Amino acid sequence: MDPAPTPLSPAEARALAAVLDVLVPPSADGRLPGAGALGLARRVEDAMARAPQLTAAVREALAGLAALARERGADALEALAPGAREAVLREVAARVPSFVPGLLFHTYAGYYQHPDVLAAIGLEPRPPFPKGYAVPPSDLDALLAPVRSRAPLYRR
Amino acid sequence: MSDDETVDVLIVGAGAAGAAVAWSLAETRMNVLCLEQGDWMDPARYPSSGLDWELRRFGDFGFSPNSRGRPEDYPVNDRESPIAISNFNAVGGSTILYAAHFPRFHPSDFRAKTLDDVADDWPLDYATLEPYYDVNARMMGVAGLAGDPAYPPKEVPLPPVPLGKLGETLARGFNRLGWHWWPSDSAIATVEHAGRAPCINLGPCLTGCAQGAKASTDVTYWPAALRQGVRLQTRARVREITLGANGLADGVIYYDAEGRERRQRAEIVIVACNGIGTPRLLLNSRSDRFPDGLANSSGLVGRNLMFHPYGLVTGVFDERLDGLKGPTGCVIMSQEFYETDRSRGFVRGYSFEMLRGMGPFSTALWGLGTGQVPFGAGHHAAFDELFDRTAGMVVICEDLPERENRVTLDPELADSNGIPAPQIHYRLSENSERMLAHAVARAQEVLVAAGAKRCYVDAPLRPAGWHLMGTARMGTDPARSVVNPWGRAHDVKNLFVVDGSVFVTAAAVNPTNTIQAFALYAADQIKKNLSNLFD
Numbered sequence: 001m002d003p004a005p006t007p008l009s010p011a012e013a014r015a016l017a018a019v020l021d022v023l024v025p026p027s028a029d030g031r032l033p034g035a036g037a038l039g040l041a042r043r044v045e046d047a048m049a050r051a052p053q054l055t056a057a058v059r060e061a062l063a064g065l066a067a068l069a070r071e072r073g074a075d076a077l078e079a080l081a082p083g084a085r086e087a088v089l090r091e092v093a094a095r096v097p098s099f100v101p102g103l104l105f106h107t108y109a110g111y112y113q114h115p116d117v118l119a120a121i122g123l124e125p126r127p128p129f130p131k132g133y134a135v136p137p138s139d140l141d142a143l144l145a146p147v148r149s150r151a152p153l154y155r156r
Numbered sequence: 157m158s159d160d161e162t163v164d165v166l167i168v169g170a171g172a173a174g175a176a177v178a179w180s181l182a183e184t185r186m187n188v189l190c191l192e193q194g195d196w197m198d199p200a201r202y203p204s205s206g207l208d209w210e211l212r213r214f215g216d217f218g219f220s221p222n223s224r225g226r227p228e229d230y231p232v233n234d235r236e237s238p239i240a241i242s243n244f245n246a247v248g249g250s251t252i253l254y255a256a257h258f259p260r261f262h263p264s265d266f267r268a269k270t271l272d273d274v275a276d277d278w279p280l281d282y283a284t285l286e287p288y289y290d291v292n293a294r295m296m297g298v299a300g301l302a303g304d305p306a307y308p309p310k311e312v313p314l315p316p317v318p319l320g321k322l323g324e325t326l327a328r329g330f331n332r333l334g335w336h337w338w339p340s341d342s343a344i345a346t347v348e349h350a351g352r353a354p355c356i357n358l359g360p361c362l363t364g365c366a367q368g369a370k371a372s373t374d375v376t377y378w379p380a381a382l383r384q385g386v387r388l389q390t391r392a393r394v395r396e397i398t399l400g401a402n403g404l405a406d407g408v409i410y411y412d413a414e415g416r417e418r419r420q421r422a423e424i425v426i427v428a429c430n431g432i433g434t435p436r437l438l439l440n441s442r443s444d445r446f447p448d449g450l451a452n453s454s455g456l457v458g459r460n461l462m463f464h465p466y467g468l469v470t471g472v473f474d475e476r477l478d479g480l481k482g483p484t485g486c487v488i489m490s491q492e493f494y495e496t497d498r499s500r501g502f503v504r505g506y507s508f509e510m511l512r513g514m515g516p517f518s519t520a521l522w523g524l525g526t527g528q529v530p531f532g533a534g535h536h537a538a539f540d541e542l543f544d545r546t547a548g549m550v551v552i553c554e555d556l557p558e559r560e561n562r563v564t565l566d567p568e569l570a571d572s573n574g575i576p577a578p579q580i581h582y583r584l585s586e587n588s589e590r591m592l593a594h595a596v597a598r599a600q601e602v603l604v605a606a607g608a609k610r611c612y613v614d615a616p617l618r619p620a621g622w623h624l625m626g627t628a629r630m631g632t633d634p635a636r637s638v639v640n641p642w643g644r645a646h647d648v649k650n651l652f653v654v655d656g657s658v659f660v661t662a663a664a665v666n667p668t669n670t671i672q673a674f675a676l677y678a679a680d681q682i683k684k685n686l687s688n689l690f691d
Contacts, residue, residue, distance in 0.1 A: 023531040023535075024536075025532070025533060025535070027536045086533060109208075109211045112210070112515075112516035114207075118207075122544075123480075125207075126207075128358040128366075130367075132358050133357040133359070134481075135481050136320075138319040138323070143324065147305065147331075148303060148305070153336055153495065154305075154306055155271060156264065
């Protein structure tokens with residue numbers, strides 16, 4: 001069966017990207033991008049197409065965020081001051097408990113597999129294979145000296 | 157393959173045990189055929205070849221057959237068990253996903269009744285299996301270091317896997333406490349071995365080894381067995397073993413890749429489907445003669461299911477540990493608390509096995525789940541404090557056999573061919589619970605001694621049903637066992653079981669080495685007794 005389409009409206013898609021930037025914001029030193037700016041909303045939408053429960057939770061939460069933003073005098077979440085967005089998101093997350101956990105799995109997956117992020121956290125931005133990694137040898141004789149000096153530990 | 161053909165030997169299952177027994181029997185030049193419900197794996201498609209290698213552990217390379225969604229898998233109802241089943245169906249079986257931690261059992265593991273007055277002794281001993289352990293070490297390519305005081309002297313053909321900074325850090329912790337540790341025996345080619353490329357420290361061994369250094373049996377025993385004429389048919393799911401009028405097994409009924417029902421006749425049937433799949437197959441093989449399942453006159457098929465209750469203890473360190481480099485499950489291990497000391501409050505014992513570090517995605521998820529890494533403004537600082545600064549260790553407790561821990565057939569759940577699925581009934585014994593509590597407390601001590609500033613415990617670890625044992629136990633008394641000391645069913649003299657189902661006790665180490673050593677031993681007994689095998 002083909003996955004059901006999840007056509008988020010342009011406004012919902014913008015709001016979702018803003019949510020992702022709240023979940024994983026850009027780092028203060030500019031080293032790391034925000035998850036929304038990294039384009040991960042598209043990945044979340046793909047996941048929504050395969051998970052109706054996630055879709056329902058996201059839609060409900062986005063509607064709640066928009067309403068709360070309006071209450072606070074803004075047109076949308078992304079129109080709030082950056083410092084106010086997280087408070088609004090946490091308020092809605094408490095009302096829609098599956099919203100943030102569902103988003104975080106897919107957000108973290110996209111974020112921490114992205115080459116830019118891998119490089120920024122000190123990893124080579126590549127899969128493990130085929131290059132692999134070098135691990136320097138240890139001085140096993142020195143490390144194992146106290147163990148080797150012990151009597152046999154096993155029973156017959 | 158013709159439905160009319162009768163083969164000399166039919167092996168069901170191409171995993172750790174099926175591969176070893178096939179290779180051993182190949183030298184007889186008998187007509188040997190293996191049926192495997194899975195397919196050959198393509199190492200080029202293993203997760204470590206892509207940036208999404210961590211994510212695929214939650215998808216097509218997950219531990220649980222219930223979540224993977226591969227057509228080769230059968231479902232398992234493990235809802236009533238605190239430990240969930242982890243396995244894999246392919247040529248190589250669960251060795252595709254295993255960590256390749258490859259210790260032997262201790263001599264005392266075969267004598268629990270004599271030494272500790274619990275469970276039963278095995279009807280064979282360490283000395284009997286020792287030469288088969290040696291053969292297996294060469295065939296699988298075992299890396300390690302001779303001289304471990306926790307074991308009798310033993311053959312270790314290849315140099316050990318590297319400790320790395322993480323392993324050295326933990327080793328110093330053990331040394332500070334004066335506790336035993338040793339480089340892990342690992343079924344990993346640390347140098348080129350038997351045509352296999354050496355390990356290049358990829359890390360994610362638990363989702364298949366793209367390098368081919370890890371000894372899954374699709375790259376060890378199977379190529380050798382096939383070269384000698386053994387035939388292997390994949391995507392062949394056996395529904396039942398059939399019985400002839402003479403009371404001997406005469407073959408199997410299976411479904412091919414297209415779902416067609418097929419018949420395969422055989423003179424000898426060897427079952428190697430693991431401690432869950434084997435009782436499932438025997439219980440599904442009912443007849444007038446065996447209405448409760450084939451070879452089940454003792455009523456013990458499916459009973460005495462043993463896992464290894466695991467605990468996962470993770471320490472968080474101040475400094476980076478370079479923990480992503482190297483085989484994830486093989487570093488060092490400890491058997492300080494392996495042998496019985498009743499002053500600890502339990503009988504028998506446990507092992508510690510160290511784990512390397514978590515990837516960034518796993519770190520973020522684990523940090524979220526343990527409350528260490530929030531979303532929002534504090535995310536990056538908290539992630540930085542955790543990433544590559546964790547070292548884990550698992551405690552592996554010996555389980556004791558209990559009749560009520562068992563595998564039955566689920567009344568409703570079935571696989572894609574309609575074959576009834578297994579249902580797991582299991583609880584931890586008081587002895588296991590006391591042992592687990594002792595073990596996780598000691599694990600935290602050693603992590604702190606190694607420099608951890610805090611520890612997190614997950615015990616019993618639910619997705620830890622990798623080691624499946626005891627459900628068609630061996631023995632000399634047909635009333636108290638299913639198979640004889642070399643795996644032949646007491647009730648059906650041309651039917652053999654050679655996997656972990658036959659284990660009498662579970663020991664406190666990973667069982668694959670012992671499963672294969674026993675399979676090689678059973679194959680030798682078949683060869684030695686060919687002239688009067690059915691007497």
